[in-house]
Structure formats: structure tokens, C-alpha cells
Amino acid sequence: MNKYESLKQAASAYRADEPMKNHTSFQVGGPADIFLEPENEEEFARLVGICLDENIPFYVLGNGSNLLVRDGGYRGAVICTKKLHGIDIDGNTLTVHAGDSLKDTAAAAQAAGLTGLEFASGIPGSAGGGIRMNAGAYDGEMKDVVESVRVLDENGQIVEIPAEDLNFSYRHSLLQERPIWMLSARVALAPGDPESIQAKMDDLNGRRADKQPLEYPSAGSTFRRPQGYFAGKLVQDSGFQGVRVGGAQVSEKHAGFVINAGDATATDILTLIGNIQAQVKKQFGVDMRTEVIVIGEDPAQKS
Ligand SMILES: Cc1cc2nc3c(=O)[nH]c(=O)nc-3n(C[C@H](O)[C@H](O)[C@H](O)COP(=O)(O)OP(=O)(O)OC[C@H]3O[C@@H](n4cnc5c(N)ncnc54)[C@H](O)[C@@H]3O)c2cc1C
Structure with missing residues (x-):
């Protein structure tokens, strides 16, 4: 039986191999095996319950504005909350x-x-x-x-x-x-x-x-504020403002934002982030932790 059969049967709708770049503000990311958008809380609870019971990896997605999905995508279920609304x-x-x-x-x-x-x-x-x-x-x-x-x-x-x-x-x-x-x-x-x-x-x-560079796709502030410092200033002082790796770039407008300047891959973004972290550590001895959450796998690992 297909690993996702119970989810498919319990869901009001599902999409297989759904590109996550369509659901993240960075506009990058490979496919999720199965993408679910429950219509109500009962369906949400049912789908989460199946994932827990059947040990299916799953990720709860809101608006995808603090998320970077790697280029190989996510092996599991993404459960999006978009339809659970009402104020x-x-x-x-x-x-x-x-x-x-x-x-x-x-x-x-x-x-x-x-x-x-x-x-x-x-x-x-x-x-x-x-x-x-x-x-x-x-x-x-x-x-x-x-x-x-x-x-x-x-x-x-x-x-x-x-x-x-x-x-x-x-x-x-x-x-x-x-x-x-x-x-x-x-x-x-x-x-x-x-x-x-x-x-x-x-x-x-x-x-x-x-x-802020709102005209480009991003996930907002890339880094958490290290205690006693401003992340953007550290990026600037380490010489990274405007630096590009493939389609990823440190914004010219705000050094705290890594942006998708056009056709960036998650690998471009992660390489740029890694380069910044290494340089800031070397130059200032400060660990820059990302605020952006990274999930998924690299393409080479896809089975
Ligand atoms: C241009 C831009 C500007 C931004 N400015 C700010 C800012 O000023 N301040 C700020 O704090 N952030 C900012 N952000 C980052 C982001 O918008 C926030 O972190 C936001 O709260 C993330 O919400 P989301 O629904 O997009 O979460 P997602 O990116 O979808 O998910 C973020 C995390 O929340 C979890 N999650 C989602 N829904 C649920 C749920 N129902 N229950 C439990 N966990 C859940 C996800 O699993 C994930 O771990 C900015 C982002 C962008 C792109």
C-alpha cells in the first residue's frame, strides 16, 4: 500500500509532488510528496492523527514566510492551515x-x-x-x-x-x-x-x-539578532552587502535580508548564508543563527 494512502482517503483534497516554491515567500523549494489543505479543524486533526499513528513525517505550514525548503523537496506530508480561518x-x-x-x-x-x-x-x-x-x-x-x-x-x-x-x-x-x-x-x-x-x-x-526589500522574494530577516549585536550590521561589516551567489543576494537595501534576486535555488541561498556565517564568525567571533527555518533535502539525496 502507498505510504500516503490513508491520508489520501481522509483528505478532502490532496496534491502529490507539489512544488513548495509555490507556497513559500522565498519562492524556492522542491516538491512535497503530498500537500494537504484541510477545510476545517476536524480534518486538520484527522490528518495530523494519521501522520502520528503511521509515523509519516509531516510539516505544518502557515503562510510560508519564514521557511526555506531545500531543492530536493520534503519527503512527507505538508499540511497547510490556510483554510482554517475566521476572526x-x-x-x-x-x-x-x-x-x-x-x-x-x-x-x-x-x-x-x-x-x-x-x-x-x-x-x-x-x-x-x-x-x-x-x-x-x-x-x-x-x-x-x-x-x-x-x-x-x-x-x-x-x-x-x-x-x-x-x-x-x-x-x-x-x-x-x-x-x-x-x-x-x-x-x-x-x-x-x-x-x-x-x-x-x-x-x-x-x-x-x-x-526592507519588499520588492523581492525573501523570508524576512535571515538571521536572529545575536545578543549585543545587530545582524544586518554584522553582515554589512563583514563585506557581504550586495554579494551574490547564483540568484541569491544580500539585499542592497537591508543587509539583514537575503533575497531571491531571480531564479535563486535553495542551495544558492544556503551557500550565501553559510559564507556569511563563516566570515562573521572569523571576523567578529559571533555565531549567526538563522531565524529562517530550513526543511527538506538536497536533490542528490532524493531516492
Ligand atoms: C518581507 C517579510 C517581512 C517579515 N517581517 C517580519 C517581522 O517584522 N517580524 C517577524 O517576527 N517576522 C517577520 N517575517 C517572518 C515571518 O513573516 C514570521 O516569522 C511569521 O510569523 C511566519 O508566519 P507563517 O505563517 O508564514 O509561518 P511559516 O513560515 O508557514 O511557518 C513558520 C513556523 O511556524 C510553524 N507553524 C505554522 N503554523 C503553525 C501552527 N498553526 N501551529 C504550530 N506551528 C505552526 C511552521 O511549522 C514553522 O515551523 C517577515 C517575512 C517576510 C517575508
């Missing part, structure tokens, strides 16, 4: 689902006259990816607004975890420590003036567009 507002609290975009969530808060999520309006991720990464920008992080998260846990149970148990810190959360998947979250905001909220979002997004 509900009750007083000052929003309930968001895994696949809601942070942009739509911030817009819904603004329309309801709720302040606190302006920082997230320009982050191109989903609520699930944003919470797992504790995404943040300017004066805010997800940890400032998340009250609790409903997750599917490693035993197939749905449990609610309060913010104080989510171990949030810089680009980190409990969802990186345990194989648990966010289904929905409660986001606590404060009443505010819709016009001022909109003005703040416009200001932050204008600053983003001025400083």
Missing part, C-alpha cells in the same frame, strides 16, 4: 484561527476600534506561524497580546494553554519546544480610536517599505 470579536478580545493572516487580524482589530496589533499588520505570516515564532516588529510582539492558545497536542487532544505557560521570548514559544499545533488563539486588545490605529499601521508599513 471573531467579543468585546476587547479577538479569537483568530491558525490560517488567519496577521494582516487581516490587524485590519479586523482596527475596524473594531481595538489597539495593540498595529505592529503585526505588515508581518506577512499567519496567526499560527506568528504565535509559534512570537513574531514581532517595532514596538510589539505576539506575546504582548496573546491571552491563550488552543492547540492540538501530540496525543491528539485539544487543550487551551494560557499565555503564562507559552514560554514566549525573543522569536520563541512553547510551540517550538513541543510538537503541538495552534488551532486558535485569544488575543486581548484595548479600545482605541480607529483613525489613530490606521495612522499607526500606515506609518509602520511605510517605514517597513522604506527599509
Whole structure:
């Protein structure tokens, strides 16, 4: 029996050998063996359950904006949360689902006259990816607004975890420590003036567009901020600004971004990242860890 037979039978739809470059903001990446886009939470839980029961490697994908998939693709199932959406507002609290975009969530808060999520309006991720990464920008992080998260846990149970148990810190959360998947979250905001909220979002997004190479595919900041340094400054000072490997390039506009300047492969991007890491270590003794998550395999390893 085909390894993925149970998934195929349980899924409302599936795609085999789906190019991951179509699902990542870097626009690179080889095929996933099977690509699933569950219609609702029940289907999501069913598919995750089958993967766990049958030891099928799987990866939960939000908007793919912090992800680099290697050129050989992913041997397993990619389960995308895009269709798990719906934003509900009750007083000052929003309930968001895994696949809601942070942009739509911030817009819904603004329309309801709720302040606190302006920082997230320009982050191109989903609520699930944003919470797992504790995404943040300017004066805010997800940890400032998340009250609790409903997750599917490693035993197939749905449990609610309060913010104080989510171990949030810089680009980190409990969802990186345990194989648990966010289904929905409660986001606590404060009443505010819709016009001022909109003005703040416009200001932050204008600053983003001025400083970041949004005209090129990327996965945002390539590196985590090393303690006591700025990643972009280290890249600049090590002479890498504008440097290219194949189609990958360190942005001329912001040295903290490796961009796909045209037809980059994951190998180009990873080679450039590796060169930067080696030079920064040599010159400044600093370890540059990637913020971007790398999955999949190189083409040569494909069986
Ligand atoms: C132009 C650009 C600008 C950016 N600016 C910022 C910024 O200002 N601040 C910032 O923090 N980030 C920024 N990013 C990075 C990225 O948008 C964030 O990390 C975002 O939160 C990732 O969300 P996603 O849905 O795209 O996650 P994905 O890339 O799909 O996944 C990221 C991780 O989250 C996991 N995940 C996804 N959904 C779930 C779920 N439901 N439950 C559990 N785990 C899940 C995935 O398995 C993966 O490990 C930027 C990216 C780009 C391309």
C-alpha cells in the first residue's frame, strides 16, 4: 500500500509532488510528496492523527514566510492551515484561527476600534506561524497580546494553554519546544480610536517599505539578532552587502535580508548564508543563527 494512502482517503483534497516554491515567500523549494489543505479543524486533526499513528513525517505550514525548503523537496506530508480561518470579536478580545493572516487580524482589530496589533499588520505570516515564532516588529510582539492558545497536542487532544505557560521570548514559544499545533488563539486588545490605529499601521508599513526589500522574494530577516549585536550590521561589516551567489543576494537595501534576486535555488541561498556565517564568525567571533527555518533535502539525496 502507498505510504500516503490513508491520508489520501481522509483528505478532502490532496496534491502529490507539489512544488513548495509555490507556497513559500522565498519562492524556492522542491516538491512535497503530498500537500494537504484541510477545510476545517476536524480534518486538520484527522490528518495530523494519521501522520502520528503511521509515523509519516509531516510539516505544518502557515503562510510560508519564514521557511526555506531545500531543492530536493520534503519527503512527507505538508499540511497547510490556510483554510482554517475566521476572526471573531467579543468585546476587547479577538479569537483568530491558525490560517488567519496577521494582516487581516490587524485590519479586523482596527475596524473594531481595538489597539495593540498595529505592529503585526505588515508581518506577512499567519496567526499560527506568528504565535509559534512570537513574531514581532517595532514596538510589539505576539506575546504582548496573546491571552491563550488552543492547540492540538501530540496525543491528539485539544487543550487551551494560557499565555503564562507559552514560554514566549525573543522569536520563541512553547510551540517550538513541543510538537503541538495552534488551532486558535485569544488575543486581548484595548479600545482605541480607529483613525489613530490606521495612522499607526500606515506609518509602520511605510517605514517597513522604506527599509526592507519588499520588492523581492525573501523570508524576512535571515538571521536572529545575536545578543549585543545587530545582524544586518554584522553582515554589512563583514563585506557581504550586495554579494551574490547564483540568484541569491544580500539585499542592497537591508543587509539583514537575503533575497531571491531571480531564479535563486535553495542551495544558492544556503551557500550565501553559510559564507556569511563563516566570515562573521572569523571576523567578529559571533555565531549567526538563522531565524529562517530550513526543511527538506538536497536533490542528490532524493531516492
Ligand atoms: C518581507 C517579510 C517581512 C517579515 N517581517 C517580519 C517581522 O517584522 N517580524 C517577524 O517576527 N517576522 C517577520 N517575517 C517572518 C515571518 O513573516 C514570521 O516569522 C511569521 O510569523 C511566519 O508566519 P507563517 O505563517 O508564514 O509561518 P511559516 O513560515 O508557514 O511557518 C513558520 C513556523 O511556524 C510553524 N507553524 C505554522 N503554523 C503553525 C501552527 N498553526 N501551529 C504550530 N506551528 C505552526 C511552521 O511549522 C514553522 O515551523 C517577515 C517575512 C517576510 C517575508
